[in-house]
Amino acid sequence: MSDRSCLVVDDSRVVRKVARRILEEHGFAVEEAADGQQALDSCHQRMPDCILLDWNMPVMNGLEFLQALRKEYGPDNPTVLFCTTETEMSFIEQAIENGAQEFIMKPFNEEILLGKFAQVGLL
Amino acid sequence: MxxxxxxxxxxxxxxxxxxxxxxxxxxxxxxxxxxxxxxxxxxxxxxxxxxxxxxxxxxxxxxxxxxxxTNETLFFRDGTPFAHLRTHALPRLHAARAPGVALRIWSAAASSGQEAYSIGITSLELAELRNRAIEIVGTDIAREPLARAREGLYSQFEMQRGVPMQMLVKYFRKDPAGWRIDQKLRAMVQFREWNLLGDLRPLGQFDIVFCRNVLIYFDQPTKTRVLAAIARQIAPDGVLYLGGAETVLGVSDRFVAVPGERGAYALATADTHTARAPALAR
Incomplete structure (x- = not known):
């Protein structure tokens, strides 16, 4: 049984599938959400250990979700790693200001994903 | 063939x-x-x-x-030496040196510069070193990677391999061609084409030497020779970092392992030849 859980939030089914495969191979139990609102609902039901979070999504974007999550549950938990095509410095600064622990720029591969998870102490 | x-x-x-x-x-x-x-x-x-x-x-x-x-390299490769550098080597050597004296650090197989810049970032992150001059010298036998190191421009892929988000914001700038090392960090590091088997004396004395994942490619006599040459360039209280798969055991009696710190070595003294590990090396 997996002892860590990750919520993968991305409106792309392909990205969710790729991330799920990598994370499951490394012992994570993976849940999926296709937008920020679905992710918030999922957190209300069961809080994951970490969240891999896209930025641009319909309904509620990643930043709005992160702000709502931190407001409701405090600044530290769960660990949030953005995973986005937004690579301008201003986005990374906003991610830091709003309590994300890491920032992955798409396209990513297994090495980068696992490296970032290791950097924040998840591996 | x-x-x-x-x-x-x-x-x-x-x-x-x-x-x-x-x-x-x-x-x-x-x-x-x-x-x-x-x-x-x-x-x-x-x-x-x-x-x-x-x-x-x-x-x-x-x-x-x-x-x-030319070997592959990445930022903050094998985190352990950088943790030791941050928590032990830099604070100890800073305290041991007179004000105004620069701490000199050598990245002996600098390749495209990631190790040298990681050393620079580590020292810039230490508040107590704010007024200490830090000189980092990166050397490599291969010219092309050194040109890349001097340019200080990395692809998104290279930058994401090892650079934490907080460091990215502080020490890199977005460039149309990738991610460029910040000017202050760039100015701390000089890169020179140098053969480890050549005369190392013109490089001067160093407080800290990174020579990781180089010795593994050499035969035993060459390893011994290179370690002896490095020993002549390192300060008596300096630190040598080797790669995780490398050791001085059976290769050189010029260095001894720092107890409990994988990959960190101190110069052997007369005492250490009687198997007493140097406590000061930590």
Missing amino acids: TPTTLETFAGLLRTRSGLVIGADKDYLLQSRLAPILKAHGLRDLDALAARLRAPASEKIADEIVEAMT
Whole structure:
């Protein structure tokens, strides 16, 4: 049984599938959400250990979700790693200001994903 | 590849760089030298070896040595040495040096510069070093990676391998071609083309030396020789970092392992030859 859980939030089914495969191979139990609102609902039901979070999504974007999550549950938990095509410095600064622990720029591969998870102490 | 071809490459690499190539490294020669074959329109490694044995082959010899000695590197590779650098080596050596004296750090196989810049970031992150001059020298035998190191420009992929988000924001700038090292960090590091088997004395004395994942490519006598040469360039209370798969055991009595710190070594003193580890090295 997996002892860590990750919520993968991305409106792309392909990205969710790729991330799920990598994370499951490394012992994570993976849940999926296709937008920020679905992710918030999922957190209300069961809080994951970490969240891999896209930025641009319909309904509620990643930043709005992160702000709502931190407001409701405090600044530290769960660990949030953005995973986005937004690579301008201003986005990374906003991610830091709003309590994300890491920032992955798409396209990513297994090495980068696992490296970032290791950097924040998840591996 | 014929045995003569292998001997030709092995002889060149051994003489010029200390790199030991055995018959089991056939694949390495094939993959690393393929771009040279293509660039010179040569059929295979046998043709390249023949070209190397012909007159006026100096340029192609340089290309071969460069291709075979260029190694992959990444930022903050194998985190442990950088943690030791941050928590032990830099604070201790800073406290031991008079104000106004620069701490000198050598990245002895700098390749495209990630290790040297990681050392720079680590020292810039230490508030107590704010008024301490830090000089970082990155050397490598291969010219092309050094040119990249001097440029300080990395792809998104290279930058994401090891640079934490907080460091990215502080020490990199977005550039149309990738991610560029911040000017202040760039100014801390100088890169020089240098052969580890050559005379190291002109490089001066260092407080800290990173020589990681280099010795593994050398035979035993060359390892001993390189470690002896490094020992002459390192301060008596300095620190040497080797790669995780490297050791001084059975290779050199000039250094001793720092207890409990994998990959960190201190200069041996008369005491350490009676098996007393130097507590000061931590």
